[in-house]
Amino acid sequence: MAVIExxxxxxxxxxxxxxxxxGVSITVEKGEFVLITGPSGCGKTTLCRCFxxxxxxxxxxxxxxxxxxxxxxxTKHQTHEMAKHVGLVFQNPENQLFALSIEKxxxxxxxxxxxxxxxxxxxxxxxxxxTDIYNLRxxxxxxxxxxxxxxxxxxxxxxxxxxxIVLDEPTSFLDPISAEKIFDVIYELNKRLGVTVVLVEHRLxxxxxxxxxIVIMDxxxxxxxxxxxxxxxxxxxRLIGVGIPKATLLYQLLKKEGVNxxxxxxxxxxxxxxxxxxxxxxxxxx
Amino acid sequence: MIEVEDVHFxxxxxxxxxxxxxxxxxxxxxxxxxxxxxxxxxxxIKHFNGLLKPSxxxxxxxxxxxxxxxxxxxxxxxxxxxxxxDHQLFCETVEEEISFALKNFGFEAGxxxxxxxxxxxxLGLTQYxxxxxxxLSGGERKRVALASVLAWDPEALILDEPTxxxxxxxxxxxxxxxxxxQSQGKTVVIVTHDVEFVAECNPRVLxxxxxxxxxxxxxxxxxxxPEALANSSIVLPQVAQIFTYxxxxxxxxxxxxVYEAKAIILKALEEGRE
Amino acid sequence: MSVFDGLxxxxxxxxxxxLDPRIKFVYVIVIFxxxxxxxxxxxxxxxxxxQIPFVLLARVQRQWLRSLRGATxxxxxxxxxxxxxxxxxxxxxxxxxxxxxxxxxxLRFVVLVESFSVFFLTTSPDHLGLALEQTHVPxxxxxxxxxxxxxxxxxxxxxxxxxxxxxxxxxxxxxGNFLKRIRNYVPVLIPLIVSAxxxxxxxxxxxxSRAWGATKKRTNLYALKLHxxxxxxxxxxxxxxxxxxxxxxxxxxxxxxxxx
Numbered sequence: 001m002a003v004i005e006x007x008x009x010x011x012x013x014x015x016x017x018x019x020x021x022x023g024v025s026i027t028v029e030k031g032e033f034v035l036i037t038g039p040s041g042c043g044k045t046t047l048c049r050c051f052x053x054x055x056x057x058x059x060x061x062x063x064x065x066x067x068x069x070x071x072x073x074x075t076k077h078q079t080h081e082m083a084k085h086v087g088l089v090f091q092n093p094e095n096q097l098f099a100l101s102i103e104k105x106x107x108x109x110x111x112x113x114x115x116x117x118x119x120x121x122x123x124x125x126x127x128x129x130x131t132d133i134y135n136l137r138x139x140x141x142x143x144x145x146x147x148x149x150x151x152x153x154x155x156x157x158x159x160x161x162x163x164x165i166v167l168d169e170p171t172s173f174l175d176p177i178s179a180e181k182i183f184d185v186i187y188e189l190n191k192r193l194g195v196t197v198v199l200v201e202h203r204l205x206x207x208x209x210x211x212x213x214i215v216i217m218d219x220x221x222x223x224x225x226x227x228x229x230x231x232x233x234x235x236x237x238r239l240i241g242v243g244i245p246k247a248t249l250l251y252q253l254l255k256k257e258g259v260n261x262x263x264x265x266x267x268x269x270x271x272x273x274x275x276x277x278x279x280x281x282x283x284x285x286x
Numbered sequence: 287m288i289e290v291e292d293v294h295f296x297x298x299x300x301x302x303x304x305x306x307x308x309x310x311x312x313x314x315x316x317x318x319x320x321x322x323x324x325x326x327x328x329x330x331i332k333h334f335n336g337l338l339k340p341s342x343x344x345x346x347x348x349x350x351x352x353x354x355x356x357x358x359x360x361x362x363x364x365x366x367x368x369x370x371x372d373h374q375l376f377c378e379t380v381e382e383e384i385s386f387a388l389k390n391f392g393f394e395a396g397x398x399x400x401x402x403x404x405x406x407x408x409l410g411l412t413q414y415x416x417x418x419x420x421x422l423s424g425g426e427r428k429r430v431a432l433a434s435v436l437a438w439d440p441e442a443l444i445l446d447e448p449t450x451x452x453x454x455x456x457x458x459x460x461x462x463x464x465x466x467x468q469s470q471g472k473t474v475v476i477v478t479h480d481v482e483f484v485a486e487c488n489p490r491v492l493x494x495x496x497x498x499x500x501x502x503x504x505x506x507x508x509x510x511x512p513e514a515l516a517n518s519s520i521v522l523p524q525v526a527q528i529f530t531y532x533x534x535x536x537x538x539x540x541x542x543x544v545y546e547a548k549a550i551i552l553k554a555l556e557e558g559r560e
Numbered sequence: 561m562s563v564f565d566g567l568x569x570x571x572x573x574x575x576x577x578x579l580d581p582r583i584k585f586v587y588v589i590v591i592f593x594x595x596x597x598x599x600x601x602x603x604x605x606x607x608x609x610x611q612i613p614f615v616l617l618a619r620v621q622r623q624w625l626r627s628l629r630g631a632t633x634x635x636x637x638x639x640x641x642x643x644x645x646x647x648x649x650x651x652x653x654x655x656x657x658x659x660x661x662x663x664x665x666x667l668r669f670v671v672l673v674e675s676f677s678v679f680f681l682t683t684s685p686d687h688l689g690l691a692l693e694q695t696h697v698p699x700x701x702x703x704x705x706x707x708x709x710x711x712x713x714x715x716x717x718x719x720x721x722x723x724x725x726x727x728x729x730x731x732x733x734x735x736g737n738f739l740k741r742i743r744n745y746v747p748v749l750i751p752l753i754v755s756a757x758x759x760x761x762x763x764x765x766x767x768x769s770r771a772w773g774a775t776k777k778r779t780n781l782y783a784l785k786l787h788x789x790x791x792x793x794x795x796x797x798x799x800x801x802x803x804x805x806x807x808x809x810x811x812x813x814x815x816x817x818x819x820x
Contacts (some may be wrong), residue, residue, distance in 0.1 A: 040425050040453045049765075058768050083771035091451075094714060095762035098707045100686035107781040109770035114779050124781065142713055145323065156770065172451050175323060175479040177519045202453050205482070205524050243454030246482070246524035246544055253548045259555060269524050273531030280535055280554055337724050358730045366728040372758070373718070373725045376750035386747070390730030420754065434729065 002068075003164055003196050004028035004051060009065035011046055011055055020046040021220045024065070028198065030163070033190045033210050035228065036200045038217035039241045044200045047217070048168045050074065051198065053082040070163055083109065087157030089167040093149035093174075096156075097141035103128065105141060106156040113160070127155040131185055147178025154185060165189065166198040176206075183207055205245040208232060208267040216242060233265030247272035287313045287442060287473055288334055288364075293343035295329055303329040305497040306343075313441070316464065316474045318484045318505065321494035322519040327477045330494070331444050334475070336360040348441075362391055365440035369447040371431035375419040380411060383419050384434045391438055405437040425456055442473040449480040457483055485509060485523035485542040493518050510540040576618035576682045580790040581691040584679055587797045591675040594804040600813040601664040603804075607671050610800075611678055620681045627677045631670060639666040656817045685709040694784050707763070715756065722751045 009024040021043040028034050036044045049055040056063040057079050067074045070085035090096050099105040106127055110120045128134040131151040136144055141152060150170050157165055167186065171179035187210045190197045201207045208214070208228050216224040216231065218240050224231045231237055232244050233252065247269045251261060261275040288311040295304040303326050311317055319327045332338040333345045336357040345352045347360055368374060377383040384405050388398045406412045409429045414422060419430050428448075435443070449457050457480075464474050464487065478484060484491060484505055491508040493501035501514045508514055510526045522530060523542045533539070537554070541547050576584075595607055615624045642662035647654050685706060692702035723733070726747045733744050807813065 038453075039455055040451075041423060052769055054765055054768060058765065078773075079768045080771040080774040083769055083774070088765075088769040090762065090766060092762060095759050096766040098703070098710055098763060098767070100684075100689065100706055100710055104686070104781055111779050111781060112771040112774050114775040114777050117779065117781065117783070120779065120781050140710075142710070153766075160771065169451075175519045176481060176521045180521070241453065241455035243457075247528060250525070250528070250544055250547055250551075253544065254551065257548070257552060259552070269527035270531060273528050276528070276532060276551065277535070280532075280558060332724070335728055337727060356732070357727045358732050361728050361730050366725075368721065368725045368728070370721075372755055373722045373751050374729070375754075376747045387729035390732070438730075 001030045002027045003030045003070055004198070005066075005068045006050070007066040009047075009050065009063070009067055011050065011064070012062045013046075013059065014061045016061075019062075019220055021050075021217075024217075024220075024222055026215055026222060026225055028164075028196060028213070031190070031194050031196055032213050033187070033197045034199065034213045034215060035204075035207055035211035036198065036215045036217065037202060037204060037242055038223070041219070042217040043220040044217050045168055046220075048088065048166050048198070048200055051164070051166050052086040052088045053077060053079040054088070080112070083162070084113070084160060085162050085164065087160060087162040087165045089150070089153050089157055089165065089170050091169045091172045093146045093153060094141075096153045097149060100140055101138055102133065102141060102144070102152050103137035105152055106137075106159050109156055109160045123159045123161070127159040130158060130189070131155040145178070147174050147181060150174065150178075150182055151185065154182075154189075158189070162195070164196040164198065166200075168200045169202070170199075171201070171203065179203065180206060183210065186210075202243060204232070204243055205247075205268075208245050208248075209271075216240065228267060229265040232267060245269075251275075287311060287348055288475075289344075289346040290330075290333065291344045291346070293330075293333065293340040293345060295333070295338060296341045303497055304333075304340075307497070307499055308343075309492070309499065309502075311442075311473060311475065313473055314468065314471050316468055316487070316489040317476070317492060318487070318489045319475065319477045319492045319494060320479065320481075320484065320518065320520055321500075324496075325494040325518065326497040327494055328446060329497075331366070331446065331475060331477055334360075334442070334444055335364040335366050337366075358390065361387075361440075362438065363440050364442045364444060365435040365438070366444045367432055367435050367446065367448065369450060371427040374431050374434065375427060378418055379416050380406070380414045380419050380422075380430050380433075381416065383430055384437050387434060387438050393438070401437045401439070405433040408436065409433045424451060428452075440472075442475065443467060445474070445476045447478055448476055449478060449483050461487055479520065481509060481520050481523050485525065488542065493520075506540045506542045509542055574618045574682070575789055576614055576678075577684070578787075578789070579682075579793060580784055580786055581683045581687050582695060582784070583786070583790045583793050583797070584683060585691070587793055588675050588679045590797045590801045590804075592672060594800060595668050595671045595675075597804050597808050598813065599661070599664055599668075601660050601667060601816055602813060603807070604664055604667040604671060608667060608674070611671070611674050614678055614682075618678070618682045620678070623681055624674070624677060628670070628674065631673045635666050635670055638669050639663065642666070657815060660816050690780070690782055690784055693780060699778050711759070715752070718755060719748065719752055722748050722755075725751075 005027050007025050010019045010022040012019040024047060036047065038044055046055065049059065050067055051069055053074050055061065056075060063075065069082065072082065074082060097105045099108060103124055106124045107120050110123060128137055131154050133148060133151050133155060136148060141149055171182050174182065183206055186197055186199065189195045199207060211228050214228040214231055215222055216237060223240060224237060232248050238244055245267055247266050251266050251272055254261060261279055266272040266275060290307055290309040293304050293307045294302065296302050307330060319330065321327055329338065333340060333352065334347065336352045336355060339353045347364060352360060375383060377386060381402055384402045385398050388401055406415060409432060411429055411433055414426065419427060422430065448460055452460065467474055488505040491503065491505045492499055493508060493514050495517050500517055501508050501511065509523055515522060525542050525544055525547045528547065529537045529539060529541050537550065541550060591607060595604065598604055615621055639662050642665050646658040646662065650658065689702050689706035692705060693699065731744065731747055
């Protein structure tokens with residue numbers, strides 16, 4: 001069942017001379033982990049904003065084509081309605097947190113929805129535990145690290161219990177270890193809770209292995225859409241300027257030299273190492 | 287060119303951010319400073335142009351003690367590009383932005399024009415000469431900030447987290463740009479978390495933790511040293527990760543370059559066939 | 561700025577910190593009214609001494625004394641102006657009553673500043689924000705307040721970073737005459753303002769994405785409840801108000817001069 005479906009979607013920001021996205025037609029199934037990537041300016045951020053209604057309601061501008069998210073026509077539902085079904089986590093951790101204590105921030109969306117105090121308390125505690133920040137709940141957002149702030153942002157979106165969570169480059173400002181932790185949290189949400197995840201990222205080395213579906217964009221259009229292994233293994237992808245995982249690159253380089261390790265493209269160092277081990281050990285006679 | 291002698295630095299809230307750091311950076315070197323947030327990396331580089339002065343110890347730039355000189359004088363030789371270009375941009379046109387520092391340093395009108403042209407050209411910004419910097423994209427604004435520092439041609443360039451928010455192509459261009467700067471004899475220091483970027487550049491790497499330098503050496507050795515990694519928030523570069531899983535097969539542990547990896551594997555396969 | 565030190569919140573746990581901010585605010589207003597009601601020094605001394613147990617209970621003595629120090633300059637100024645006015649209008653003579661009167665005016669100013677100081681020292685911004693929300697102030701205002709407080713340290717850090725960035729481009733903030741020095745701050749103010757605008761845009765996006773405006777009846781995770789301590793303070797406040805009014809209208813307050 002498709003939770004996100006776009007048909008020929010195009011959008012031009014007010015006052016812009018060209019559309020930021022054009023002719024985008026993609027489908028996201030329930031429970032999928034989708035990775036959207038592409039060079040800077042390719043339109044991935046714009047596309048994210050379409051999923052929860054910020055486009056067209058907040059940004060105005062010209063939206064053409066069809067877009068249905070969680071069975072709702074986005075153009076016909078206000079952002080606050082969409083918020084119950086689609087959560088959006090942004091790039092900058094600091095600018096998503098407004099309250100003076102973390103648990104009040106996590107409750108923000110629920111307070112906006114007018115939930116009763118008991119229900120709010122339950123959901124806030126649940127979200128804090130899922131993102132492993134329960135012990136930080138009384139601290140101020142300014143006191144905690146960037147990685148912890150992003151977890152607060154995820155928790156505050158999670159508390160509204162949406163079917164879909166969209167994350168727009170959530171680890172841009174984080175160090176590699178914090179980034180990995182965030183991706184683990186997101187992956188857990190997808191696996192255990194069945195939340196559909198749409199992740200916009202450049203760091204394919206850390207994220208490609210989680211995704212079952214990849215969309216690569218360039219200059220506002222979708223260039224590739226489908227199985228990550230097939231797409232990232234293809235030569236054309238590298239030429240767009242997407243930073244494919246090094247393991248995949250090495251696999252491709254070896255293939256060009258006639259070394260065919262496997263028909264399945266590796267997306268992580270571990271997978272490639274397993275292939276290499278297999279091949280080298282059969283040759284290793286000493 | 288940059289000498290740091292047993293520097294201790296205390297912030298106004300009594301926190302000791304640097305606990306006895308000593309370091310020498312020679313002319314023309316390329317150095318990457320890495321480590322966890324709060325390890326003292328940014329504190330250290332702010333001593334290079336006098337933004338911060340040591341509480342104890344000395345910092346000398348080209349032999350001049352930073353405590354005895356003004357920031358403006360030091361900045362003339364040590365160009366600092368901050369992480370967020372929006373913290374610098376304020377002029378009505380890109381041209382004015384680039385010539386701002388030149389005016390501050392007292393260059394004369396003819397020189398200002400020439401250098402502005404040169405900087406615009408170097409970073410591919412000539413067509414944006416009369417554009418407002420606020421109308422440019424994130425990547426373009428970063429280039430404007432860089433151009434405005436290069437314009438006065440400092441001997442040393444310090445880049446604080448230059449790869450944040452950049453896509454693969456932009457990072458490649460940055461890497462090539464640094465190589466170009468080095469070929470011109472400039473000293474380049476970057477502070478970064480980006481292990482893959484450092485792996486591709488393979489510079490001298492300095493690891494910091496809690497105000498101290500805990501490792502100093504060639505990129506490929508530092509980035510693959512398990513002890514160093516355990517002590518800071520960096521991860522193994524992907525290529526090295528592959529070889530870690532294959533450690534039982536006797537491969538060298540300090541491979542960080544993809545092409546080197548390819549060569550080694552091909553050789554191993556050849557040898558295996560014999 | 562030691563006066564401002566006296567207004568900054570301190571995160572300490574004390575019975576005073578835990579009191580309901582609304583009651584504390586009412587108390588401060590009543591002290592304000594009482595201080596205005598009396599121009600005589602004796603009641604003003606009493607009001608001043610009344611603050612001290614609160615300060616000690618809240619363990620904010622050091623900050624409170626610092627704000628006292630900060631207020632000294634203005635206090636001296638008020639004293640001198642009063643003395644001078646009395647001196648000149650009474651034909652170049654100064655009586656003991658005049659001095660007492662000037663001291664009283666000065667003390668009135670000090671009492672006003674100090675009672676507000678105790679309030680702000682013992683009330684956290686979130687507590688304040690919560691109080692605003694619960695007194696049916698429209699949510700937009702209390703939200704604006706708490707968000708502003710939340711971002712003050714962020715903006716302060718950013719201002720420092722911007723100054724560093726511009727100094728690194730040769731900007732010398734302290735150079736030149738008065739006018740030039742003001743112009744020097746343009747490269748600091750513009751990025752700060754632009755950044756604040758960008759930040760507001762991002763915040764607005766985040767707010768919208770978290771269902772801002774979904775219902776008019778917004779609920780609250782926390783609720784301020786009145787406890788025994790609050791009721792005690794309320795009782796004390798009422799007593800002070802009533803007795804102040806009573807004394808004012810039915811008694812003549814003696815001056816120190818008259819007593820001795």
